[in-house]
Amino acid sequence: MVQLDSKLDEATTAFYEGRSGNIPLAWTITFVILAGMFLVFFLYHRFILPRPASDNATVHAEGENLFSEFFATFKSFFTKENIGPALAFLLLFRLGESQIVKLASPFMLDAREVGGLGLTTGDVGLIYGTIGILALTLGGILGGLVASKHGLKFWLWPMAFAMNLPNLVFVYLSYTTPQSMWLISASVAVEQFGYGFGFTAYMLYMIYFAAGNHKTAHYAICTGLMALGMMIPGMISGWIQEIVGYENFFIWVVICTIPGFIVLKFLKIDPTFGIKKSPLNPPKGE
Numbered sequence: 001m002v003q004l005d006s007k008l009d010e011a012t013t014a015f016y017e018g019r020s021g022n023i024p025l026a027w028t029i030t031f032v033i034l035a036g037m038f039l040v041f042f043l044y045h046r047f048i049l050p051r052p053a054s055d056n057a058t059v060h061a062e063g064e065n066l067f068s069e070f071f072a073t074f075k076s077f078f079t080k081e082n083i084g085p086a087l088a089f090l091l092l093f094r095l096g097e098s099q100i101v102k103l104a105s106p107f108m109l110d111a112r113e114v115g116g117l118g119l120t121t122g123d124v125g126l127i128y129g130t131i132g133i134l135a136l137t138l139g140g141i142l143g144g145l146v147a148s149k150h151g152l153k154f155w156l157w158p159m160a161f162a163m164n165l166p167n168l169v170f171v172y173l174s175y176t177t178p179q180s181m182w183l184i185s186a187s188v189a190v191e192q193f194g195y196g197f198g199f200t201a202y203m204l205y206m207i208y209f210a211a212g213n214h215k216t217a218h219y220a221i222c223t224g225l226m227a228l229g230m231m232i233p234g235m236i237s238g239w240i241q242e243i244v245g246y247e248n249f250f251i252w253v254v255i256c257t258i259p260g261f262i263v264l265k266f267l268k269i270d271p272t273f274g275i276k277k278s279p280l281n282p283p284k285g286e
Contacts, residue, residue: 139196163198
């Protein structure tokens, strides 16, 4: 209840802020838990994960040879066969997803008056931190399993569609702004599952393209290009959304998936790559 003072003779304003508990402490506890989880994952990766026989130290160059080797490694990467389509794939395959990932949470948190879904921070944490992660993991596992059966080339187009078509769920959410948590959660689960499934093709192609001399360094360059392909579109995604609004922004994201499909036609991939090797049923060409 708000009661105005009868003695007021001019316009006035008031600001009300609702708080529950110690919010700074809550964020501190959250980040401490996350830091602890990362430490546990680090220890697991350090001592439990298997090491391939080829994972051996090499003789390091020194002085001027170090710099010449450094630039020679870069040169050998950018002179690889099919480098043009490969660069286009690494930079464009996730052009749509790179923009959605920056605006998905603001879209869900923003008030309905400005086109958002008006969810709480807890709601978004549940949807993305629990349901979304489970769907993403399942999609990635399934992608790896099916790729091991028929190889990357066979599954490249289906994985590209799985990566990009689920972005349409955000077009639906922005136009209908549903209030049902079940519906919103299911939509995000579909999008995250498709992303996990489709991202398998991205990872496998980086491994495939980095093969050969300096494969560790070349794979590192691929991951750098992967980060660049996410960073640059993400930098302007908020600016685009402020100009066109959420509805048109998510339509724009769907349009941005088209270059990723076009570049697939120009990739050259060994049909046997990615197929699980078996002594009883070896891949073609072996």
